Amino acid sequence: MTSTTTNDTTAHSASALELDDIQAGVLMPRPNPYAGAFWGLRIDDPRAGRELLRRLIPLLEPVSSYDPDRPVSLGVALSYAGLERFGVPPASLATFPPEFQQGMAARAAQLGDVGENAPENWERPFGSSDLHVVVAALARDTALMESLVTLTSDAVRELPGVTPVWYLDVHVPPDGREQFGFKDSISQPTVEGTGILGSNPHEAPLKPGEFILGYLDETGKVAPVPQPEVLGRNGTYVAFRKLHQRVAAFRQYLHQAAANGAEQELLAAKMLGRWPSGAPLALAPDKDDQELGGDPSRNNAFLYGDDPRGLNCPLGAHARRMNARDSNINGVVRLHRMIRRGTNYGPSLPPGVLEDDGADRGLMFAFVGAHLDRQFEFVQHEWVNEGTFIGTDERDPLVAVNDEGRFTIPMRPIRRRLKELPSFVVNRGGEYCFAPGLRGLRWLADLDT
Numbered sequence: 105m106t107s108t109t110t111n112d113t114t115a116h117s118a119s120a121l122e123l124d125d126i127q128a129g130v131l132m133p134r135p136n137p138y139a140g141a142f143w144g145l146r147i148d149d150p151r152a153g154r155e156l157l158r159r160l161i162p163l164l165e166p167v168s169s170y171d172p173d174r175p176v177s178l179g180v181a182l183s184y185a186g187l188e189r190f191g192v193p194p195a196s197l198a199t200f201p202p203e204f205q206q207g208m209a210a211r212a213a214q215l216g217d218v219g220e221n222a223p224e225n226w227e228r229p230f231g232s233s234d235l236h237v238v239v240a241a242l243a244r245d246t247a248l249m250e251s252l253v254t255l256t257s258d259a260v261r262e263l264p265g266v267t268p269v270w271y272l273d274v275h276v277p278p279d280g281r282e283q284f285g286f287k288d289s290i291s292q293p294t295v296e297g298t299g300i301l302g303s304n305p306h307e308a309p310l311k312p313g314e315f316i317l318g319y320l321d322e323t324g325k326v327a328p329v330p331q332p333e334v335l336g337r338n339g340t341y342v343a344f345r346k347l348h349q350r351v352a353a354f355r356q357y358l359h360q361a362a363a364n365g366a367e368q369e370l371l372a373a374k375m376l377g378r379w380p381s382g383a384p385l386a387l388a389p390d391k392d393d394q395e396l397g398g399d400p401s402r403n404n405a406f407l408y409g410d411d412p413r414g415l416n417c418p419l420g421a422h423a424r425r426m427n428a429r430d431s432n433i434n435g436v437v438r439l440h441r442m443i444r445r446g447t448n449y450g451p452s453l454p455p456g457v458l459e460d461d462g463a464d465r466g467l468m469f470a471f472v473g474a475h476l477d478r479q480f481e482f483v484q485h486e487w488v489n490e491g492t493f494i495g496t497d498e499r500d501p502l503v504a505v506n507d508e509g510r511f512t513i514p515m516r517p518i519r520r521r522l523k524e525l526p527s528f529v530v531n532r533g534g535e536y537c538f539a540p541g542l543r544g545l546r547w548l549a550d551l552d553t
């Protein structure tokens with residue numbers, strides 16, 4: 105078994121995207137609002153696992169026949185331990201990249217998962233070897249969730265070798281806001297050859313190999329495709345993380361740092377790079393602009409080049425760090441882009457409440473991309489938990505592990521510096537998964553090892 109060369113630019117590899125094979129959820133934007141659920145399954149018997157896939161495959165849609173009006177949709181991904189359980193031959197397993205083979209817990213040092221974020225503190229099954237298959241299910245509204253649950257329960261019915269080990273309800277509210285109160289899922293990269301309209305007209309579409317295995321990427325090469333080709337091609341990697349959000353602590357921090365409500369909102373927007381409505385500071389530096397925030401043709405149509413010092417949007421703001429666009433940073437932004445499929449979990453904390461009610465709430469974060477190392481791990485290590493790329497020693501003010509963290513807000517006449525930032529987000533666990541194309545899933549279902 106040979107792995108695809110790293111500079112294989114043959115007509116086959118560089119050919120048009122096979123949209124009839126790529127799982128719809130990988131590339132298609134999510135409906136808004138929606139309700140959904142994640143199921144984590146352990147496979148004790150490979151034959152039962154293959155039967156599970158045979159039942160799930162007819163329920164999956166490829167990008168080419170995605171119907172936005174279809175009430176429910178599913179996506180399937182497997183961890184490395186899952187591929188082993190399915191009986192994928194060792195020679196094939198060895199063609200997956202090392203970070204995927206090791207799994208997320210083993211990558212804790214690179215990811216900054218230390219202290220309370222360390223794998224020994226994760227909720228099970230994360231960090232164990234029990235999470236083999238993840239099924240992500242979406243319904244256009246909560247009323248349809250019941251049919252989704254039935255659909256997925258039917259798939260595991262009378263399969264004693266398949267055990268549900270994790271379940272999480274998720275949802276995106278009608279205003280699209282995550283738990284801290286900001287509109288989310290605005291900015292996504294455009295992928296060349298998909299025909300899916302991008303959100304930022306100033307960003308040239310990215311080569312498909314950045315997100316889908318088997319195609320040219322931004323380096324002009326085709327990254328090694330896990331073998332056999334039928335398994336790897338049209339697949340992608342998904343990094344799941346259950347990110348608990350300390351909403352009360354965030355509000356309390358703003359409360360003590362600001363003199364009034366307007367200043368609290370300004371400081372929060374400076375930390376994120378956008379106002380609650382989604383309006384970017386780059387276009388609305390002084391106050392929120394609901395109309396701009398709600399207009400998808402304008403709310404991501406900007407660059408940072410005319411704001412080199414960060415007077416409008418701080419260089420260290422979460423969104424600017426995660427996609428510095430044309431800012432003058434150390435590194436090449438286009439090599440570290442990602443598709444995000446994050447969804448809220450848990451109840452929201454009612455507006456104005458400053459006391460923690462003890463509820464578990466946060467973001468079920470999902471990275472999608474073809475390069476776990478230079479996309480997800482790089483961003484987590486360099487852009488979330490370091491600041492050298494923008495010439496500071498400050499971390500992401502909102503989502504990094506912070507212990508007495510600092511955040512500088514360039515302002516005239518004098519800059520503002522926030523001090524003693526605690527961690528507002530805690531990683532409760534996660535895993536690296538591989539989402540094969542539909543042919544790859546069929547290959548897995550037909551294995552007879």
Ligand code: HEM
Binds near residue numbers: 291349378467
């Ligand atoms: C609980 C944790 C997090 C929250 C609440 C959060 C929230 C947000 C919000 C509200 C936005 C702006 C809306 C948008 O452009 O879609 C955003 C943008 C973004 N976030 Fe996060 N985020 C979190 C964690 C992360 C992590 C861990 C990563 C990467 C490892 C990440 C990567 C991004 C990226 C790439 C963008 C888009 C930036 C752009 O293109 O302008 N986020 N996030």
